[in-house]
Amino acid sequence: MYAVIHLPQFALQAALRLSPELWGQPVALVDPARTTPVVLETTPPARDAGVERGQTATQALARCTDILIRHRAPARESATTDVLLQCAYGFSPHLESTAPGLCTLDLRGLSRLQPPQTDALQTWAQELRSSLITQGLHAHIGIATTPNMARHGAQSGEAVRIVTDAAGFIASLPLAALEPSSDTARILTGWGLHTVGQLLALDPSALTDRLGLEALGLLAAASTRNTRPLNTVRPPEVWTESWDFEEPVETLEPLLFLLRRFTDTLCARLALAGRAAERVDLSLRLESGNRLERQLNVPEPTRDAAVLQRLLATHLDTVRSESAVVGLQLTLETTVPVQRQFGLFETTLKDPRQFQETLGRIAAILGSDRVGTPVRLQQHGIDAFRLMPPDFEGVPALSQSRPALQAPGLRRLRPAPTATVESINGRPASIHCAIAHGRLVVTLGPWRASGRWWENGAWQREEWDATTLRGQVLRLVHQPDGWTVDALLD
Amino acid sequence: MPADTKIIELRQFLAERLPRARIGVAPERTVPTALPTGIESIDQGLGGGLPQGSFTELVAPGEGSGSAQFIHSLLRHAASAGRFLTLVDGADSLDVDALEPEALAHLLWVRCRNTAEALQTTDLLLRDRNIALVVLDLKLNAAHELRRIPGTLWYRFSRLMEQHGGTLLIITPQPLVAGAAARIVSRTRLDHRDLDRTPDTLDLRFETERRRILEASAQQSA
Secondary structure: OEEEEEOOOHHHHHHHOOOHHHHHOOEEEEOOOOOOOEEEEEOHHHHHOOOOOOOEHHHHHHHOOOOEEEEOOHHHHHHHHHHHHHHHHOOOOOEEEEEOOEEEEEOOOOHHHOOOOHHHHHHHHHHHHHHHHHOOOOOEEEEEOOHHHHHHHHOOOOOEEEOOOHHHHHHHOEHHHHOOOHHHHHHHHHOOOOEHHHHHOOOHHHHHHHHOHHHHHHHHHOOOOOOOOOOEOOOOOOEEEEEEEEEEEOOHHHHHHHHHHHHHHHHHHHHHHOOEEEEEEEEEEEOOOOEEEEEEEEEEEEOOHHHHHHHHHHHHHOOOOOOOEEEEEEEEEEEOOOOOOOOOOOOOOOOHHHHHHHHHHHHHHHOHHHEEEEEEOOOOOOOOEEEEOOOOOOOOOOOOOOOOOOOOOOEEOOOOOEEEEEEEOOEEEEEEEOOOEEEEEEEEEEEEEEEOOOOOOOEEEEEEEEEEOOOOEEEEEEEOOEEEEEEEOO | OOHHHHHHHHHHHHHHHOHHHOOOOOOOOOOOOEEOOOOHHHHHHOOOOEEOOOEEEEEOOOOOOOHHHHHHHHHHHHHHOOOOEEEEEOOOOOOHHHOOHHHHOOEEEEEOOOHHHHHHHHHHHHOOOOOOEEEEEOOOOOHHHHHOOOHHHHHHHHHHHHHHOOEEEEEEOOOOOOOOOEEEEEOOOOOHHHHHOOHHHOOOOEEEEEOHHHHHHHHHHO
16 A cells, blocks of 8 residues: 655645744745746635736735735745655655655555554544644645555545545546646547546557557556555654744744744654754844854753743843844754663752753853853862853762861852052051951961963962951962952851 | 631641641641751751751851851762752852862852842742752842842742752851741851861851741640
């Protein structure tokens, strides 16, 4: 058995895939590549208003002043073909990209369809249609014993057509189903032929004598037994959606609205492919010509659209662009979903996604450089560390038998307040600054340190530990540009 | 809804929120479990450690009160137990150089610039059920900022703690927090001689006051 998926008005479906609400409005698709752009496809409201294929855009506007003119976009058609193949691949591994908007599937070997019962085939086809509807695509599906008959079934106009009586079915089709050339169609009509059955009733050799080689092509297209090997393809493992705005966008809502659609459709396709997103690449194209690009790591691979939407919304809360957004692209890097069982004494995160979301929100408030796990850098100096994204998985516990630290910790003052220090005999004797002032009763030091003297960024400092009359223990630092209070004991 | 049902619900609500007001009603509240701090005097005084599902205030008045040493000790203890600690650093004052890399690996450090940022991020963290222990360090924050904290904020934190079962420790320079389950008061006075001591040998003195825990226990025994 074979199945064929047919997307009627493929170019228009590709153009409106991410704007399904436009099917309820008069829309005409024109091809800007032609010298005289004419209407290629129209929505039902446009047809009701008298707009027909072949009219110019001006004629269409004259018939319907509210009509929306959309340009045919080959890139969107290519992306729609990818979506079609990705969806179909979730139902059969053997598929052929027959033509734009046409996909043939080999159903042999599918256990759920063996033996091929009509009810099972109907259910299977409805599931396939439903998954395509989640992608914004409305398909007709034909199922038959040959690819040719399945194609005729799909193009018969019914949502699902299972061809059981192939001879009767093909005989009832209009001649146009065989797609004869216009000259041949005129000749056949002149002979009084209107259906394929009437054509098949003629003598094939006599028909060939009169119509030439095209007659063989028509008879082959009407054959109920001819089969052919499929030119099978694998759908591309590219999980991308993109959009170009007609008007530049300055607010967040339109972006989030579109990203919700993107994530919904992408996650539905990931589910069919048995994949999960591990990274989200977001690219915003700005009116100025620049791009804002950001890679967002998903804490745990997921195909839950809500999780990805929260991740994107949290990130976009922090984005400020130099100019309006004119286009965006969302790409998911995928992996196989992780399945694991937690141990009885596991102490790691209960919900890594929520944790990542919390970190994102905090980063939106403080800045991404102010939240994380500190990692000390392998260099000499004070406060030599950087913050890394926290990863508490598999971190070894602190050993109880660790060597004791040499000194107690201080409280660092960031930024260190500047101080006016008066010295007597080379030792600090009094201080005036924002946090302390007065005589220093105890001073210990100096401890001198320097670093990076062999390159740019050389530093040198002299440290003193001093106690004020109030009992504050301060770490004073003397550098070439003056005194600061670096830390205090608490 | 019948009136008696409303009364029962109201009683239950009041019993949960105001355990002291439960006159003539058999107590049902369970004593919360505790999270050890690794400091013996505190763990003994609080019946095992910081009460979970509620918050504790550490009052660290004056200079050299040992609050930074307490944070370091708490982090080391959490890291030894394989847990992680979240520090909301109200004045960005953590001394990273004074901690072992293995201990730092168990730290989520939130570096705030002022009290408003610290409270805002704490609110977010308390809503995350992944985070078991949050330390909100307001010791070095400006007094005028601390005075402006509305009392209702602590109530909101308390509700969040009850919902998610986490533990919050708030370090303040003077008594500030209303409704804390327990209060620890530092009696430590560090001076310049302590700079030559190792952290393990510092003389850290803390007094503990149990409040709602003590009352709930008393009601249970009654």
